[in-house]
Amino acid sequence: MTLVGAGPGDPELLTVKAVRAIESADVILFDALVSDAVLELAPRHAELICVGKRGGRPSCRQDDINRLMLEHASAGKHVVRLKSGDPAIFGRAGEEMSYLASAGVDAQIVPGITAGSAMAAAFGISLTHRDHAKSVRFVTGHSKNGGLPEAIDWQAIADPSTTTVFYMGAPFAGEIAARLMAIGMSGDTPVGIASALSRSNEKIVRCKLAELSDALDGFDRREPLILGIGQVYSRVFAAPLIRNDAYAMIG
Structure with missing residues (x-):
């Protein structure tokens, strides 16, 4: 399980480690602000699931995001939680990392440009x-x-x-x-x-x-x-x- 920072939108601003994580993902849970250009790096077999939150619009609940992360990670899939910007800056990385740890799921953070x-x-x-x-x-x-x-x-x-x-x-x-x-x-x-x-x-x-x-x-x-x-x-x-x-x- 990997929480990846997608940066502001330009895929050329991704870290090499972020690109490798995206390209090897089986499931990508992505935020609404992640650009299409970044999502195009996903492999053909990967399942792309939008779990975005936008102010004043219908949004995915955090409990649902947690459930999806655990469900797919427990199935042995490489799950990438793809967040715009940097996961550790107003990206709820702390909440999600704590949830995964409590569920016994190993996870790492790949930082991005905030x-x-x-x-x-x-x-x-x-x-x-x-x-x-x-x-x-x-x-x-x-x-x-x-x-x-x-x-x-x-x-x-x-x-x-x-x-x-x-x-x-x-x-x-x-x-x-x-x-x-x-x-x-x-x-x-x-x-x-x-x-x-x-x-x-x-x-x-x-x-x-x-x-x-x-x-x-x-x-x-x-x-x-x-x-x-x-x-x-x-x-x-x-x-x-x-x-x-x-x-x-x-x-």
Whole structure:
């Protein structure tokens, strides 16, 4: 049993170990955000089962995913649980590994490129640029109950020397911006927005924190969106940003 990180979508960003796991799989339980290009690496005999979860849409329950993993692994099949991005970052890898261990199933994790790193590459920046950031935070923008999590350390995120990447936070982008500005974060703080990272329809935009809600209007909300906040988004380091940016450069 292998939990594999499929990365942001481009199959060329998979690790060699991930490709080998996919190519040798008998059963692949894949997330909704895994790209078709990655799934094309599966062998012809492999059974492909979508177990995706998408906000506001019918989704596979975690109990059902656990059952399927155990059922196929117990039958002696090589099962790959294929997750977009990195399984260990908001991918429920901890829950699934614990379940498999309790059932006596040996499993390993093959890491993948997480969306925060893929976004940094798309913008051509460093999340830990030593002139702009002393730390990086990956923060969930969506709680188990469906709203913005209440247990977030907003003061820490408002630290100007921190780079923060919000996963699944697009529906609450306006509230995120309002909370941060309410505790003193400047409305001029640079923000990066990205969707469909590493795919043919990739889009990235740079704006200011105060403009975040308006900036999102130009995105297809059916695509997965990720938000980055911090000074590292204030400079242009590579051409892709110029190609996609609809806003004036900051800073």
